[in-house]
Amino acid sequence: MRDIDKRVIEAANDREQISDLVKEYEFFILSSARKTVKGYLSKDMDEWSVALNSFVEAVQKYEFSKGSFISFAEKVIRSRLIDYYRSQNKFKIESNLDEIEEMPDSKGPNLDLQMEIEAANQKFRKYGFSFFDLTECSPKAKKTKQSCEAAVAFMMKNPVLISNLKQNGQLPIKIIEKNAGIPRKILERHRKYLIAVIEILTGDYDFLSEYLKNFKEDAGK
Structure with a gap:
């Protein structure tokens, strides 16, 4: 059993411990979010808030039976970001902007376009x-x-x-x-x-x- 798994179980109902975990795993949260976004991501973007809340959710819902917390948290962050994109209809704007969609290859959205x-x-x-x-x-x-x-x-x-x-x-x-x-x-x-x-x-x-x-x-x- 990994130390982080035990810490998360203990922190599930403790706001202070959750806050400490968020600070400690900030880079992990940002990195996990970027894997889903597949491009530029900063803390002043909505995606960061979604990822942050997803991490807290993962801490509160994690159980040993779910396997590694890190893997579980990555799945929760990815799932919530995808839900967010669907609700916002991201990269699919009507009229003259309706062609801005995910590229057909495996690289995800065009990064230059996404940055713009x-x-x-x-x-x-x-x-x-x-x-x-x-x-x-x-x-x-x-x-x-x-x-x-x-x-x-x-x-x-x-x-x-x-x-x-x-x-x-x-x-x-x-x-x-x-x-x-x-x-x-x-x-x-x-x-x-x-x-x-x-x-x-x-x-x-x-x-x-x-x-x-x-x-x-x-x-x-």
């Missing part, structure tokens, strides 16, 4: 939403998509407006509505999506921007 997604996600947080919120606010109807493309094209031709957007975090809805003739209702409903597209097209996102070719073309007209 995480970087973009950090950027979007200052606006009050995440990359994965785009599933709910992306345009579905053809006319709505065209309106969104026109809104982005207008913004791309007005760098001052883009600069103001990045400084104050506010999409200039009134200005777009007046000058581009796009209904306010559409702009408000798809605000997050429009901001995300503008940030991607004006940022250092080579892979993500490839999924927005139609926006690039409209902006260049």
Whole structure:
């Protein structure tokens, strides 16, 4: 019987001991999570919180009959992260971003693309939403998509407006509505999506921007 297995059994109902185990096995938790994520992972990401909670769950539910605690904890962390991805519909965004999915080979998601997604996600947080919120606010109807493309094209031709957007975090809805003739209702409903597209097209996102070719073309007209 490994020492860690005995310690975990003893710590199951002791918050202080669990806290000590978390601190001691922090690298293990991060490493186990990265095996599932198969890419970049930092402590300010949601995946880290999921992995941390999973480790605590593993400590509380572990029994000697389950074998090695380390192996058991890895399984719990992996299982909870997979559940999280499914609930968030991760790497599968509708509309122009719906092609961002796990690569067909055994290497998992394209790591460069994944890193861009995480970087973009950090950027979007200052606006009050995440990359994965785009599933709910992306345009579905053809006319709505065209309106969104026109809104982005207008913004791309007005760098001052883009600069103001990045400084104050506010999409200039009134200005777009007046000058581009796009209904306010559409702009408000798809605000997050429009901001995300503008940030991607004006940022250092080579892979993500490839999924927005139609926006690039409209902006260049």
